[in-house]
Amino acid sequence: MKNIFVEELVHTPVENQKVEIVERKGIGHPDSIADGIAEAMSRALSKEYLKRVGVVLHHNTDETQIVAGRAKTAFGGGEVIQPIYILLVGRATKYFDGIDIPADRVALKAAKDYVRSAMRNLDPETDIVFDVRLGEGSTDLKEVFERKGGKAPLSNDTSFGIGFAPFTETENLVYNVERRIYEEFRKKEKAIGEDVKVMGLREGDKIRLTIACAFVDRHVSSVKEYLAVKEELTDFVRGISSEYTSREVEVAVNTADNIDKEVVYLTVTGTSAENGDDGSVGRGNRCNGLITPGRPMSMEASSGKNPINHVGKIYNLLANRIAWDCYEAIEGIKEVYVRILSQIGKPIDEPKALSIQIVPENGYDVERMESKARTVADEWLNDITKITDMVINGELKTF
Template identity: 35%
Template sequence: MTSQNISIVNRQTGIEKFEFVERKGKGHPDTLADELAEELSIYYSRYTKEKFGVVLHHNFDKLSLLGGASHVVFGRGIITKPIRVILNGRASLRFGNTELNISNLLYPVIRNFFKERFAELSPEKDIDIINMISTQSSPGKMYEDESIKGTRRFWFEPRDVNDLREKHHFGANDTAIGVGYAPLSKVESAVLKLELFINGEKYKVGKPWLGSDIKLMAARLGNDVDITLCVPQIANHVRSIEEYSSNLAKVREDITQLLVSLLPEFNLSISLNTRDDLTLKELYLTAIGSSIESGDEGVVGRGNRLNGLISSNRPYSIEGLAAKNPVYHAGKLYNLLAQEIADSIYKITNKYVEVYLVSQSGRLLKNPWKALVSIDGHVDEEVIRTIVIEGIENITKITDSILNGRNYLKK
């Protein structure tokens, strides 16, 4: 890629008059779906790399979680119907004459994922796994005589390393856009820090009743910031409505103190568990601490964006980057790269910046179809172009970090 292919747009935005910021906590079904799918991709990638010397083609980005059923009263909560994991997507189930058993390979990862996150859950009894993995490639696979020389027919059933197209043509598998921006606003940063604080190991010491499916929404208009939270409790550790109310009061006190320290210049209003009805005893009381236990669903791509937030006033792609192939999938690599470039530019310029990278199916990943940087005020454009070019040239470092076990979705 050359510097002439990079567009730089100067913008004058100042401070936005309003913003809306959402975060789905680590126990939210959509967050669970994203993180589980990404862990499966990392595990599969590392396994096939070690066993065959290459990362075999796969995408687990259509994974979904279907809620079970639970029975909850004060002092006791149990799962009565299992949570269903729909293992959906595509993957290579063989390499040459060697077959891969997805059940043996990935099912233990799935059960361990839930075991690590939910102490009240029995992974063997409370998790059902439904394998919907396909080996069919996208359109382009043909059965003409000449096609035997190509790779599309063997995309998920490679005969050997030569059937992995990226080994001799490092091209985008799709036309997709990646978006990144920096820095976070004060409200964005506060929302992220608040959820990580409540769901953090340190805060949960001595609070076995505190669930993880915490959801936040912040709305700022001028200097007024309204924040609403849903905070679940775990029935086995809450014996009465008085305990439930006391626990909520403690959470309110702690989050108020934190928010005042994070946003001292704003007028704050905090709402907590607004759907609770104490008279009818309809409360956010759960068996394991997440709505996935009872009816709710989680789907890859519906949760937080790469930075851990859903900010309606900011640019973002609806691309579900979790569990896409880390070697060549443009929808994954370009989103990760756009954010890295944005962070690098902000670090040098101290100016708000947005980065857009667009792939073109089949085009070399190191030569984006479109690359655009939108930045507040005027800057040295050659510095910006150098950062972008260096980032693109080193795009394979993102793959390396994933293969080393980094899950970009974990905050």
């Protein structure tokens, strides 16, 4: 029997609390760019290892750092004066069982490809200086043979992961506003950059969204045009908000603008990383895509950690999957929180503790839910390497 514990959690559900704060840093935020590059490198290295030796070898790329550049913006188009500096740092296995592996080249290509796919105005060849400093990692041959034999990998750390379900209305709103600005509004309005941060504050039944959205200067000819697009964006957010909440929603975009002085949020490349804002892996969204100070959270940087035995990644992703599966499979759950603790050197499918805390709907008994919750957790632990496969295939997001 795995170390699975199920208990009732007595507290005021977040949806019923008077004040709720939720944040999401968009794809073009410097911290998210760092997360995206780190995860892209890890996936690329994992695929390269599988192609060359049949297993994923030891690596971690979760220390990627972004040092802001310098740009001079202007209505109608400015220019990057000093490129952004991105340090690709971590560890990677570069030689295994007689086989050389070009880890630096694979990581560099993955980083550039990610920037091209995520950012339409940021040129990885001219706007960024990449510095590849991946240290030499090593993979134990015995450990590889054990994995090929079907054994679960051994945890590389004593750490924990946390997940919860479901999202509140505010959480759903904040997450989807950023996603839809990126996926929809940005695609029809060239003036919108990828660096979008959404901060949600719910006070009772009123939600206030404060949105910081980078505009691309070459697509804005004047303050008048800037204000017109800004108003269009505000209307777009107001329009989609009703799909996620029936509460009153107030929307404020780029509140630091000083129109009289023509000081507005313009960028050349669509990200504040071009001019003063640095970025680091793990300083942004948790692996569920949000920053939620009203919920338990792990401080682990999930992006870039290897998906084989780094529990800082695996257990955070796993905890969220178990939480959502419990919520969807078991009737009567108001909220559910999952915490998973590893012990270094022990199999990752045998956590030191897996805690499932349930806030039940009125009239429901947690004791009657315990068996089903245990089954959900047990099934995931018995198939824990599925998390690895999903990560490598890009099916799970880490930020």
